[in-house]
Every structure is written in C-alpha cells, then in structure tokens.
Amino acid sequence: APVIKRADYRPPEWQVPEIALDFALSLTATRVRADLKVVRSDAASGPLRLDGDGITPGSVLVDGAAHNDWRMDDSQLVIDLPGNRHTVTIETEIDPTANTQLSGLYASNGMLCTQCEAEGFRRITFFPDRPDVLSVYSVRMAGDKAAFPVLLSNGNPVASGEHSDGTHWAEWHDPWPKPSYLFALVAGDLVASRDTFTTRSGRKVDLAIYVRAGDETRTGHAMKALIDSMRWDEEVYGREYDLDLFNIVAVADFNAGAMENKGLNVFNTRYILADPETATDGDYDAIEGVVAHEYFHNWSGNRVTCRDWFQLSLKEGFTVLRDQQFSADMGSAPVKRIEDVRILRAAQFPEDSGPLAHPIRPDAYQEISNFYTATVYNKGAEVIRMMTVLAGPERFRAGTDLYFDRHDGEAATCEDFVKAIEDGAGLDLKQFRRWYEQAGTPRVTATLTQAGDTATLTLSQTVPATPGQPDKQPMVIPLRTALFDRDTGKHAGEQLLVLTEAEQSFAFPGFTALPVLSINRGFSAPVAIDMAVATADLVFLAAHDDDPFARYEAMQQLMVRHLVAAVSGELTEAARAEGLAAIRDVYAAVLADGALDDLMRGELLILPGEGYIAEQIAQADPSSIHAEREALKRWLGSELAAQWHALHDRCTAVPYSLEAAARGARKLKTQALVYLAASDPAEAARRAKAQYDSADNMTDRQGALMVLAGIGAAECDEARCAALADFHARFAGNALVIDKWFSIQAGALHPDTLKHVTALADHPDFTMTNPNRVRALYMAFAANPQAFHAADGAGYRMIADLILRLDPINGNVAARFVPPLGRWRRIEPTRAALMRAELERIAAAPGLSRDVSEQVSKSLN
Ligand code: DPP
Ligand code: ZN
Numbered sequence: 001a002p003v004i005k006r007a008d009y010r011p012p013e014w015q016v017p018e019i020a021l022d023f024a025l026s027l028t029a030t031r032v033r034a035d036l037k038v039v040r041s042d043a044a045s046g047p048l049r050l051d052g053d054g055i056t057p058g059s060v061l062v063d064g065a066a067h068n069d070w071r072m073d074d075s076q077l078v079i080d081l082p083g084n085r086h087t088v089t090i091e092t093e094i095d096p097t098a099n100t101q102l103s104g105l106y107a108s109n110g111m112l113c114t115q116c117e118a119e120g121f122r123r124i125t126f127f128p129d130r131p132d133v134l135s136v137y138s139v140r141m142a143g144d145k146a147a148f149p150v151l152l153s154n155g156n157p158v159a160s161g162e163h164s165d166g167t168h169w170a171e172w173h174d175p176w177p178k179p180s181y182l183f184a185l186v187a188g189d190l191v192a193s194r195d196t197f198t199t200r201s202g203r204k205v206d207l208a209i210y211v212r213a214g215d216e217t218r219t220g221h222a223m224k225a226l227i228d229s230m231r232w233d234e235e236v237y238g239r240e241y242d243l244d245l246f247n248i249v250a251v252a253d254f255n256a257g258a259m260e261n262k263g264l265n266v267f268n269t270r271y272i273l274a275d276p277e278t279a280t281d282g283d284y285d286a287i288e289g290v291v292a293h294e295y296f297h298n299w300s301g302n303r304v305t306c307r308d309w310f311q312l313s314l315k316e317g318f319t320v321l322r323d324q325q326f327s328a329d330m331g332s333a334p335v336k337r338i339e340d341v342r343i344l345r346a347a348q349f350p351e352d353s354g355p356l357a358h359p360i361r362p363d364a365y366q367e368i369s370n371f372y373t374a375t376v377y378n379k380g381a382e383v384i385r386m387m388t389v390l391a392g393p394e395r396f397r398a399g400t401d402l403y404f405d406r407h408d409g410e411a412a413t414c415e416d417f418v419k420a421i422e423d424g425a426g427l428d429l430k431q432f433r434r435w436y437e438q439a440g441t442p443r444v445t446a447t448l449t450q451a452g453d454t455a456t457l458t459l460s461q462t463v464p465a466t467p468g469q470p471d472k473q474p475m476v477i478p479l480r481t482a483l484f485d486r487d488t489g490k491h492a493g494e495q496l497l498v499l500t501e502a503e504q505s506f507a508f509p510g511f512t513a514l515p516v517l518s519i520n521r522g523f524s525a526p527v528a529i530d531m532a533v534a535t536a537d538l539v540f541l542a543a544h545d546d547d548p549f550a551r552y553e554a555m556q557q558l559m560v561r562h563l564v565a566a567v568s569g570e571l572t573e574a575a576r577a578e579g580l581a582a583i584r585d586v587y588a589a590v591l592a593d594g595a596l597d598d599l600m601r602g603e604l605l606i607l608p609g610e611g612y613i614a615e616q617i618a619q620a621d622p623s624s625i626h627a628e629r630e631a632l633k634r635w636l637g638s639e640l641a642a643q644w645h646a647l648h649d650r651c652t653a654v655p656y657s658l659e660a661a662a663r664g665a666r667k668l669k670t671q672a673l674v675y676l677a678a679s680d681p682a683e684a685a686r687r688a689k690a691q692y693d694s695a696d697n698m699t700d701r702q703g704a705l706m707v708l709a710g711i712g713a714a715e716c717d718e719a720r721c722a723a724l725a726d727f728h729a730r731f732a733g734n735a736l737v738i739d740k741w742f743s744i745q746a747g748a749l750h751p752d753t754l755k756h757v758t759a760l761a762d763h764p765d766f767t768m769t770n771p772n773r774v775r776a777l778y779m780a781f782a783a784n785p786q787a788f789h790a791a792d793g794a795g796y797r798m799i800a801d802l803i804l805r806l807d808p809i810n811g812n813v814a815a816r817f818v819p820p821l822g823r824w825r826r827i828e829p830t831r832a833a834l835m836r837a838e839l840e841r842i843a844a845a846p847g848l849s850r851d852v853s854e855q856v857s858k859s860l861n
Pocket of ligand 2: 293319
C-alpha cells in the first residue's frame with residue numbers, strides 16, 4: 001500500500017461548500033444521490049477528484065446534464081470540469097447488510113447507521129473525503145416506516161411526511177459546515193429517552209438518547225453525564241452548545257467506542273447502557289468519560305477540526321485531556337489521575353517502545369485507522385497536560401480561548417494549537433514542540449546528593465531510538481518535585497523543575513542532611529524515572545508523601561523493583577525476605593490508614609501489571625514474571641490474611657449506592673478476594689460464592705465471578721462452573737453482560753484458560769461479526785499474560801488464527817490484535833521466535849487488508 005506522508009500535504013483543489021444527499025433506504029440496496037456544489041480553489045487547475053471505496057458511480061451529471069467526461073483512477077472518480085463552479089450529481093447504491101467492516105453505511109440489528117471517521121464517507125458516495133473540505137449538509141431520507149420509524153441526521157429537522165404506501169421521509173439540515181467524517185445518518189426502530197439543557201445564554205437544547213425498545217430504562221447515567229458535560233464545558237472552557245438539539249444513538253455493532261458526528265453522536269451500546277444489575281462501577285465511569293469526550297468534541301474537533309489526519313491528536317489529545325479533567329472534577333481527582341497513568345503505562349508505553357512507535361503527530365501512514373492509538377490519544381493528552389502545568393490553569397485557559405477564537409470554523413493543525421497556547425498563555429514552546437515530533441518515552445535519571453547545607457538534584461534525560469528516528473534531541477520535561485525532611489516527614493513546598501538539557505543540576509539550600517526525593521508528582525510529565533534511591537526512601541514516601549499519585553508511585557516502585565530483581569535471579573534469600581517484608585509493611589499501613597478513603601486505598605493496593613514489569617526488562621520471560629507476581633500476591637494474601645478477612649467483612653456490610661464510599665467498599669471487597677485467592681483458594685472461593693450469591697449489583701457479581709473463574713483448585717471447580725452457568729443463564733439476551741461472561745473466562749488466572757477460550761469460540765453466543773464480542777473473548781485473552789504467553793506458542797497461534805479469520809470480515813478490528821504479537825523483540829528468544837513465526841504466517845496470507853498488512857509488516861521489520 002502507498003505511504004502517505006505529512007510533508008506531502010497540499011490544499012484541496014476543489015471545495016464543496018454545499019452538499020445535498022438523498023437516501024432511498026433499504027437494508028440491502030440503499031440508493032444515494034449526492035448533489036455537490038463544487039468550487040475550484042484559487043490557482044488550481046486540475047480536474048475534480050472524488051474519493052470512493054467499494055462503490056461505483058451509477059450516473060454522473062454536471063449542472064443537471066449527463067456528463068461523460070469522467071474516469072476512474074484507482075478508486076477515485078476524476079471529472080474534467082471546464083469552469084470554476086458546478087453542481088455535480090452522482091448516484092450510488094450500497095448494500096448495508098453486506099458491510100461487515102462497519103465503516104460507511106451499515107446495518108445493525110435491523111437498523112441503518114453510519115460511521116465515517118476516518119474514511120467511511122467515501123463508501124457512501126464519491127467525495128473529496130478529507131477533513132479540510134467543509135460543507136453545509138442537507139439530507140433527505142425516505143424508507144419503509146415500519147422498518148425505520150426513526151430517521152435522523154446531523155443538525156436540525158426541517159420537514160417530514162409520509163405516503164400511503166407505508167413509506168415516510170425526513171429532511172435534516174446542519175447549518176455548521178463540517179468535514180465528511182462528521183456526517184451521520186441513522187434509520188431504525190428506536191425509542192428515545194429525553195431531557196433538556198438550557199445553555200448559559202438561554203438556548204434550550206432538546207436532548208435525546210435513542211436505544212432499542214427495552215433499553216430506555218438504562219440510559220439515565222449517560223443522560224446525566226451529557227448534562228454534566230454541557231455545564232462543565234461552559235464553566236471550565238467557556239464553550240457553549242450551538243444547536244437546538246443533541247441526539248445520541250446507541251448501536252450494538254460498532255468498531256470503536258463512540259463517534260462525535262455533529263449533533264448526532266453514535267455510540268457503542270457499552271458506553272450508554274447501564275443500571276446497577278448489569279453495569280460495574282468501572283462501566284459507569286467509562287460511560288461518563290466517553291459521553292463527555294464525544295460531547296467535548298463539539299468544540300475540540302467539530303467547530304475546530306483537523307486539517308489532515310496527521311493532526312488527529314489536535315482533536316483527540318485535547319479532547320482526552322478535557323474528558324480526564326471532567327471526570328476528575330466529577331469524582332476523585334487523585335484516583336482518576338492514577339487510573340489514567342495506569343492506562344498510559346499499560347497501553348502507550350509499550351507502543352512507544354515497540355515496532356509501531358510513532359510521534360503524537362505521525363509523519364507517515366498507510367492506513368489511518370491504525371493511528372487511532374494510545375499515543376495519539378493518551379500521550380497526546382499528556383503533552384497538552386504538560387502545557388497546563390507550565391502555564392497554570394488561568395493562562396492555559398487564555399490559550400485555549402485564543403485557539404477557539406482564532407480557528408473557529410477552520411481545519412487546523414497541531415502547530416496552530418501550540419501557537420495559540422504560546423500566544424494566549426504567554427509561553428515559549430519552541431523546544432517543547434519536540435513532543436509532537438519525537439516518538440519514544442523519555443527516561444529521566446534522578447540523583448540526589450547532599451553536601452554542606454545544600455542538596456543537589458542531578459537530572460539527565462535520554463529519548464530512546466524508535467523506528468525511523470535513531471537520534472533524539474532533549475525534551476522539555478516539567479517535573480513537580482518536593483524534598484522531604486526525613487525527621488519531620490514534611491517538605492517545605494513543591495517546586496516545578498523544568499528539565500530542558502540532556503543533563504542539568506538543581507541546588508536546594510537549607511539541607512544539612514540528605515532529604516527524600518519526591519519527583520514527577522502528579523505524573524507531571526509522561527516519562528520513566530530512574531531514581532537511585534534506597535528501598536527505605538520508597539517506604540518513607542509510601543507512608544508520608546502528601547501527593548496521592550507520588551504515594552501510589554512509591555508503592556509501585558517498591559514492588560516493581562522487588563519483582564524485577566526477583567525475575568532476574570539476582571535476589572539473595574535475605575534480600576528477598578527484606579523486600580517482601582517492606583512491601584507487607586506498607587500494605588499493612590495502607591490497610592490501617594484511617595485517613596484514606598476506600599477508593600484511594602484500592603488504588604494503592606493494586607499490584608503492578610505484568611506488562612509494566614516486562615517493560616522494565618530488555619527481554620522478558622513472561623512466565624517468571626507471572627510466577628513472581630503471583631508469589632508476591634500469595635505472600636501478601638497469607639501475611640495479611642486477617643486484614644483481608646476483616647476488610648471483606650467490613651465492605652460487605654456497606655449497602656449499594658453510587659456514592660464514593662460505597663464504590664470504594666466494592667473495589668476493596670473484590671481486591672481482598674484477589675489476594676486471598678492466591679493464598680487460600682478454598683476460603684476465597686467460599687467468600688466469592690457468598691458475594692456472588694448475595695450480589696445486588698454487577699460490580700460485586702463480576703468481581704466474585706472473576707475470582708471464582710480464576711481458581712484452578714479441583715475442589716473449587718463445582719463452585720466455579722455453577723457460578724459461570726448461573727451468570728450466563730441470568731443474563732441471557734443481554735449482549736453487554738454476555739460480553740463480560742466471555743471476558744471473565746478469557747482473562748481468568750485459571751490454568752486451563754486456553755482450552756476454555758478454544759471452546760468459547762464455538763459457543764453459540766460467539767460471533768465474528770460483532771466487534772464487542774470478538775474483543776470480549778480475544779482482547780481479554782491477549783491481555784492475559786499467562787494464557788497468551790503459553791510456552792508452546794498456542795496463545796500466539798490462537799491470536800494469529802483470529803486475525804486471519806477476522807481480517808476479511810473487519811480489517812480495522814483485526815489489525816488491533818497485531819500489537820500483542822509485535823512485542824516479540826522484548827520477549828525471551830524462544831517465545832520471540834514463536835511470535836515472529838505467527839507474524840510471518842499472517843504476512844504470507846493472500847489478500848490482507850491494508851490495516852493488518854501495515855501493522856504486520858512494521859512488526860516484522
Ligand atoms: N473520533 C472518535 C473518538 O475518539 C473515534 N472514532 O471520539
Ligand atoms: Zn475522540
């Protein structure tokens with residue numbers, strides 16, 4: 001496939017200020033007529049080039065007359081046009097039911113819906129399908145009223161009517177010019193939950209969430225999140241909504257999480273539907289975050305859009321930051337920060353250190369769908385968060401105000417954003433721009449010394465080589481730092497140190513003894529820190545640090561160091577015992593700390609993930625990492641058995657509510673079981689069964705089932721199988737909960753997980769055509785280190801087989817399964833060879849999608 005380069009950007013030769021679309025709806029043969037008003041750009045002389053994908057032009061008219069001066073150039077429709085302004089009319093026909101890629105117009109459970117980002121619109125009609133062509137859309141659709149009682153598109157409803165033959169029609173008009181990727185159409189048998197929101201300038205907005213009949217009782221949380229988001233964006237960013245209605249539609253078959261189409265967001269059902277019996281606390285949080293994310297795109301994405309797809313982080317990084325800030329304000333800010341960092345480390349750090357590493361503003365791609373990544377999204381958010389650290393909240397807000405003012409109605413670049421923050425906030429971001437250019441997670445080494453009455457902190461940084469970028473320049477790294485006095489347990493105030501050189505020293509007078517270093521507090525920069533400090537200092541910070549993230553980090557570091565040393569075999573028995581005792585003691589202190597809320601306690605008591613531990617090792621042996629981590633869990637389970645029992649009892653007594661205290665109790669309840677399951681499976685199984693049987697909410701039920709599903713002991717098999725069977729029967733027909741049933745088994749610690757997953761793939765509820773179901777089974781499996789990294793390579797084979805089977809159905813989703821195999825260079829040689837062999841097997845298969853072929857070839861290079 002051709003490589004598309006950022007440097008090759010050229011402005012469009014033709015603009016399309018207006019488009020009228022007319023759909024004759026049908027599940028198998030929808031006819032589309034598009035009228036494009038096209039205007040030649042100044043100084044352009046070329047023909048009109050319209051993108052298409054999998055469609056053929058039925059007829060081409062220019063200014064109302066049949067026009068034969070057109071040709072196909074690959075998949076582009078090329079029309080030679082004499083003058084500068086014309087109306088071009090093109091008819092196409094689509095089979096939505098055959099569209100298993102779920103890009104363009106497709107059918108889902110008898111309804112029709114669209115997904116156009118990034119390049120789906122060209123699967124509906126011929127169009128300059130690039131985000132810098134902005135058009136005003138008028139949409140008309142007509143179809144069978146019984147099959148499609150609800151007809152929706154972007155903007156405002158204009159007119160509707162029905163005919164005696166059982167068909168009806170509707171017209172919509174969106175006054176805001178938008179790129180084609182924000183177009184949406186939905187036609188189906190849906191019911192709406194409604195509410196209203198009045199903006200600060202007094203505009204009354206009708207809100208509706210459309211779902212399948214029966215699901216309307218589960219939309220309350222999403223609606224609340226929407227209203228909270230609308231208010232928050234006014235208060236925090238000064239952004240008001242700009243249409244009289246805001247519609248959301250929930251769809252069961254959806255490639256991504258949700259889509260911010262103007263005035264008509266389309267959502268994966270999993271980010272809308274929730275009630276206590278079927279959704280966990282985590283699901284509630286995810287719904288709040290994704291609803292906010294898509295709503296916030298109305299400004300950061302729609303009013304100001306992207307010039308080209310290399311600028312994707314312009315809207316995604318900024319919008320992720322905005323949704324993170326919103327969720328922090330709605331709940332516990334420290335807990336949210338820890339969760340976001342955990343996601344970054346689990347999903348983005350491996351990307352940054354692997355074959356698919358790319359800057360947040362990539363330089364080249366073959367398939368843009370492959371660049372909807374944790375780097376563009378989550379690291380993109382971290383980069384803008386650093387601007388907030390450097391500017392402070394007020395000046396940052398002045399920067400974003402300027403950005404929205406300056407670029408409203410435009411297709412902008414990341415450079416435009418940086419410049420606006422620079423001008424509005426009064427920052428110099430010259431060197432900072434390297435965050436947009438250089439891939440790889442910077443490593444900062446911190447060394448603290450003390451002499452006379454001064455402590456000196458020496459910081460050095462390196463940015464690792466990444467594909468295509470062997471040599472790196474130093475980054476701007478803002479590090480919130482505090483120095484603790486060992487005797488008082490206090491510090492004299494936090495400072496912001498900005499590292500800009502390869503190596504730099506900072507002097508702190510007033511220390512006659514070596515203080516304890518607390519650095520990168522709040523995770524102020526997305527970097528890895530190597531701190532040459534004694535275990536005792538980490539224990540000190542785990543107990544005393546007043547920055548919640550830093551306290552969490554100290555505990556993580558304590559455990560990561562112990563586990564990395566244990567895995568490398570360099571731990572003496574004495575050192576092992578000493579390390580374990582230190583970890584046990586900080587755990588005991590956290591369990592006993594009356595000043596902590598339970599949600600935070602839950603964060604502090606999470607073991608570092610196996611992937612994150614592996615990241616610290618050049619060539620990791622997944623089985624020894626797993627064994628050592630399980631051994632630590634077992635040790636903590638048995639050493640603190642009485643505390644876990646007491647904790648489980650205490651939390652079990654807390655009644656269900658969505659309040660933080662009750663949520664904290666639920667989090668700890670299952671965590672207690674997790675530790676106990678490692679040390680005393682019979683007792684854990686007994687407690688988990690009781691928790692399962694008495695559960696009045698999904699958080700408790702799923703947590704208990706997860707623990708039961710992971711216990712391999714034969715005497716617990718009956719309880720395990722009975723609970724799994726009960727769960728399946730209890731929630732039969734509820735697709736989102738059945739997804740959980742698949743995920744729990746595929747992610748289980750049970751030694752037979754591989755066998756279970758093989759069997760589940762043949763279960764009547766499994767299907768390759770629903771992305772949620774595929775991910776439920778196979779993403780959970782690929783993220784289960786013990787099962788995926790089975791020594792004989794059976795886990796790798798399973799994922800490669802999946803990719804090959806799924807690719808012809810949905811290449812976009814199939815490509816998402818390549819990165820786990822692409823990690824081979826960082827795994828011990830025997831497994832690495834097996835992983836590589838599977839990638840080669842995929843690469844050799846004929847007819848791969850562009851999505852999979854790009855990811856596989858990069859992973860082999
Ligand atoms: N633009 C979408 C989102 O991130 C992705 N399809 O919200
Ligand atoms: Zn987004």
